[in-house]
Amino acid sequence: MNLWLTRLLRNAITAVTSLGSFARFVISTVDGVRAEPPQRRVIVPLMVEIGLKSVGVVLATGAFVGMVLAVQIYNQLHKMGAESTAGPIINLSIVSELGPVLAAIILAGRVGGAMAAELGTMKVTEQIDALRTLGADPVTYLVTPRFLSCLLLVPILTLYSDAIGVVGGYVMSVKFYAISEHYYWEQTRRFLEMWDVFVGIAKSLFFGGAIGLICCYKGFQAGQGAEGVGRATTNAFVAAFITILVSNFFMSLFFNTLYRVLHS
Secondary structure (H helix, E strand, C coil), X not given: CHHHHXXXXXXXXXXXXXXXXXXXXXXXXXXXXXXXXXXXXXXXXHHHHHCHHHHHHHHHHHXXXXXXXXXXXXXXXXXXXXXXXXXXXXHHHHHHHHHHHHHHHHHHHHHHHHHHHHHHHHHHCCHHHHHHHCCCCHHHHHHHHHHHHHHHHHHHHHHHHHHHHHHHHHHHHHHHCCCCHHHXXXXXXXXXXXXXXXXXXXXXXXXXXXXXXXXXHHHHCCCCHHHHHHHHHHHHHHHHHHHHHHHHHHHHHHHHHHHHHHCC
């Protein structure tokens, strides 16, 4: 019993210490944005890598999410004779929930993992220590531009994913299952509000910031050798993935409650 309690306390202390270390890391990053905004020659290549080179995978993900969602929803609605309501169900799901979450998860794997591996390699090869020796702040120089790039570009990529997802759902519903095009868009117009678009963008903005901060932090905490870099990369994706799912749940509760309050 004492051994179990000691282990529990040790794990709790480690968790609190890690949380405090991450909080300091976040404060340093945000302070770097305010005190010394990244130069164009630094942030533009990162934006190209994070944004432009991710467009293809994001569009493919959004298209197939919309089509799969249409297939599943049609099968259920067809049993009830309510196929005309497929439009708002598909598009609401894409815009406010599935689009932001799945786009963020894909980007956490593609972009977040790459950032964690890159920064982890820099730590193992002592390049981060060299920056400190030269009088530069590694967080401001390395993390701030990556954080800003994720914060700005993940919402834009999410909008692309939403748009192609809506098109994919439309093609499957109207062209493949022969649902009335008029009812499809008319029902969507009635039930899809700008509020739903705002919620999706707000979620993706938070997801982008979380991906940048968590993955850069895990890279800075990488252990020695190739094994340490690989473990940091895996931990970065897992932590970002869990954060996206958990935060999406709480943000959905918050925005739904806020919507009811504003319209009561």
